[in-house]
Amino acid sequence: MEVRIEDYALIGDEQTAALVSRTGSIDWLCLPRFDSGACFAALLGDKHNGHWRLAPKGAGLCDRRAYRPDSLVLDTEWDTPEGSVRVTDLMPQRDRAPDVVRIVEGLSGAVTMRGALRLRFDYGSIVPWMRRTDGHRVAVAGPDAVWLRSEPPVRTWGEDFCTHSEFTVHAGQKVAFVLTWHPSHEPRPPLVDPHGALRTSLADWQEWAARCRYDGPHRDAVVRSLITLKALTYRPTGGIVAAPTTSLPEQLGGVRNWDYRYSWLRDSTLTLNALLGAGYLEEAEAWRDWLLRAVAGDPADLQIMYGISGERRLREVELPWLSGYAGASPVRTGNDAVTQLQLDVYGEVIDSLSLGLSAGLPEKPHMWQVQRALMDFLRTAWKQPDEGLWEVRGGRRHFVYSKVMAWVAADRAVRALEENPQLGGDLEGWRAMREEVHQEVCARGYDPKRNTFTQFYGSSELDASLLLIPRVGFLPPEDPRVVGTVDAVREELGHDGFVRRYSTAGPNVDGLPGDEGTFLVCSFWLAEALHLTGRTREARELFERSVALANDVGLLAEEYDPVDGRQLGNFPQAFSHLGLVNTALCLYGGKGASPAFPER
Ligand SMILES: OC[C@H]1O[C@H](O[C@H]2O[C@H](CO)[C@@H](O)[C@H](O)[C@H]2O)[C@H](O)[C@@H](O)[C@@H]1O
Numbered sequence: 273m274e275v276r277i278e279d280y281a282l283i284g285d286e287q288t289a290a291l292v293s294r295t296g297s298i299d300w301l302c303l304p305r306f307d308s309g310a311c312f313a314a315l316l317g318d319k320h321n322g323h324w325r326l327a328p329k330g331a332g333l334c335d336r337r338a339y340r341p342d343s344l345v346l347d348t349e350w351d352t353p354e355g356s357v358r359v360t361d362l363m364p365q366r367d368r369a370p371d372v373v374r375i376v377e378g379l380s381g382a383v384t385m386r387g388a389l390r391l392r393f394d395y396g397s398i399v400p401w402m403r404r405t406d407g408h409r410v411a412v413a414g415p416d417a418v419w420l421r422s423e424p425p426v427r428t429w430g431e432d433f434c435t436h437s438e439f440t441v442h443a444g445q446k447v448a449f450v451l452t453w454h455p456s457h458e459p460r461p462p463l464v465d466p467h468g469a470l471r472t473s474l475a476d477w478q479e480w481a482a483r484c485r486y487d488g489p490h491r492d493a494v495v496r497s498l499i500t501l502k503a504l505t506y507r508p509t510g511g512i513v514a515a516p517t518t519s520l521p522e523q524l525g526g527v528r529n530w531d532y533r534y535s536w537l538r539d540s541t542l543t544l545n546a547l548l549g550a551g552y553l554e555e556a557e558a559w560r561d562w563l564l565r566a567v568a569g570d571p572a573d574l575q576i577m578y579g580i581s582g583e584r585r586l587r588e589v590e591l592p593w594l595s596g597y598a599g600a601s602p603v604r605t606g607n608d609a610v611t612q613l614q615l616d617v618y619g620e621v622i623d624s625l626s627l628g629l630s631a632g633l634p635e636k637p638h639m640w641q642v643q644r645a646l647m648d649f650l651r652t653a654w655k656q657p658d659e660g661l662w663e664v665r666g667g668r669r670h671f672v673y674s675k676v677m678a679w680v681a682a683d684r685a686v687r688a689l690e691e692n693p694q695l696g697g698d699l700e701g702w703r704a705m706r707e708e709v710h711q712e713v714c715a716r717g718y719d720p721k722r723n724t725f726t727q728f729y730g731s732s733e734l735d736a737s738l739l740l741i742p743r744v745g746f747l748p749p750e751d752p753r754v755v756g757t758v759d760a761v762r763e764e765l766g767h768d769g770f771v772r773r774y775s776t777a778g779p780n781v782d783g784l785p786g787d788e789g790t791f792l793v794c795s796f797w798l799a800e801a802l803h804l805t806g807r808t809r810e811a812r813e814l815f816e817r818s819v820a821l822a823n824d825v826g827l828l829a830e831e832y833d834p835v836d837g838r839q840l841g842n843f844p845q846a847f848s849h850l851g852l853v854n855t856a857l858c859l860y861g862g863k864g865a866s867p868a869f870p871e872r
Contacts, residue, residue, distance in 0.1 A: 285363035296327035313396030322398025340482035355381015364469035369461035378441035387437035417456035462688035485551030488860030491838035496826035497849035510558030511580035515842035521600035541624035619677030656680035666783025673737035676687035723756030736794035789831035796851030
């Protein structure tokens with residue numbers, strides 16, 4: 273049975289995450305961190321690459337599923353001729369070791385359940401040794417050990433390199449499973465009480481969600497997005513992954529399959545803006561501290577992305593034993609975009625540091641030093657062509673959005689220095705740079721015949737990132753060039769109202785074969801741009817249509833294919849969810865919520 277990307281739901285413990293399908297199967301789980309090898313990789317291959325299914329005997333897709341309100345605790349339910357049953361999935365906050373808790377609960381009648389656990393370490397490639405100790409099943413291979421136990425104990429047997437179980441639950445009866453990972457050279461960590469873990473997890477998530485300051489329309493979707501962004505945060509360091517998956521394809525059967533289990537400065541700064549806008553200062557501060565540690569050193573060495581603890585080497589490799597999601601290969605880990613020059617990142621980082629301060633984050637000793645160093649580098653670097661925010665692999669260009677963001681960097685640095693001259697810096701030099709960038713973009717990045725900014729200097733193509741020009745304050749929304757650009761992007765990159773990030777039909781700017789879907793964050797950007805340019809009714813319509821693309825549990829992948837009506841790309845993706853939050857804040861505000869971007 274083909275499982276669509278939107279058939280998955282997310283559970284996690286803010287150090288790693290798992291995807292659970294509507295068939296009751298966990299098909300993706302990396303242990304112990306987001307970027308570790310997966311022990312369940314059926315998502316990118318088949319069941320022999322590892323999965324853990326718990327479902328009524330002979331059942332297919334569930335009849336319903338939902339998160340418990342304002343939490344990351346998932347309930348999946350089936351109605352069978354014998355009765356109804358629920359499986360509750362969660363990953364409790366980690367004490368020493370990561371656990372997956374699955375509680376089976378009889379709702380009516382007496383339902384026969386089947387369990388199948390295939391552990392395959394190192395991305396579905398290693399079949400571990402299984403043994404039985406103290407009534408628990410233990411799997412060991414190389415550095416990894418995994419324990420499975422149940423309360424009450426259920427009979428399990430091994431067959432076909434799989435741990436099977438079969439048991440019956442009556443109405444009101446519960447059977448809880450706990451799967452625990454630890455380094456194989458260490459003793460087993462203390463046992464987790466599954467029912468206590470459920471209570472604590474629910475209370476923690478609900479307490480966190482209650483702190484959301486947004487109370488406008490679509491609050492549920494906004495809170496679900498914020499919970500998802502929080503779940504993508506690696507709690508020990510504050511690093512934020514762009515998504516918990518690798519290689520979910522941007523085109524079914526295509527090669528645009530990338531590893532997103534790293535912390536991009538762009539995605540993370542925009543996530544920080546969303547968290548700040550909704551009132552989550554603590555998380556924003558944790559990420560800012562991560563940033564200051566990660567970028568320490570020579571600004572010329574600034575990377576556009578890092579590992580979740582600030583690691584710098586993320587070499588891209590292919591995993592040929594995995595056939596890919598629905599056959600989309602290669603499956604990759606690591607990401608060669610790490611070595612790219614993407615000039616927009618400097619503007620995003622400097623902007624988010626200044627936004628953090630105005631939102632009330634305490635100042636840190638090295639913050640201004642970092643910004644000065646970044647500005648010193650950008651003073652000359654902004655003139656170079658780069659790979660741009662879409663991380664093209666077809667060679668460097670003078671991307672207009674990159675230059676606009678270089679202007680943002682200079683603008684925020686100038687403003688900071690004007691307000692606090694004691695900080696020290698080259699005020700006149702930065703002012704001159706800001707002016708020079710502005711003039712150059714308006715002269716070389718704007719096509720007066722078509723009244724639109726363009727993808728790169730001299731290009732006749734467009735780019736959805738141009739929709740951000742009014743948002744970042746490069747030009748006021750009422751400027752005819754801005755209105756012309758918004759209209760042109762809507763016209764040329766629109767598909768059924770949703771927006772592609774750029775055209776793949778013209779010159780091969782991204783250097784990749786094939787096509788892709790509409791890019792969800794770009795549809796949110798268009799909604800914002802329509803609102804800023806005075807078309808609020810259309811903006812709200814588009815926002816509502818975009819929110820409606822979320823799956824039954826409120827999750828969004830990176831892209832949407834309007835032809836097949838399917839989600840595409842890594843899932844769930846921070847970019848899409850932060851787009852939803854920032855656009856809701858922009859369109860509806862909400863009592864107490866601060867704007868995602870301050871007034872310029
Ligand atoms: O499409 C080609 C590129 O796709 C990925 O980049 C995209 O995801 C990033 C993380 O969310 C985002 O920051 C970027 O703007 C997107 O284009 C991939 O990571 C790249 O390696 C690939 O070249």
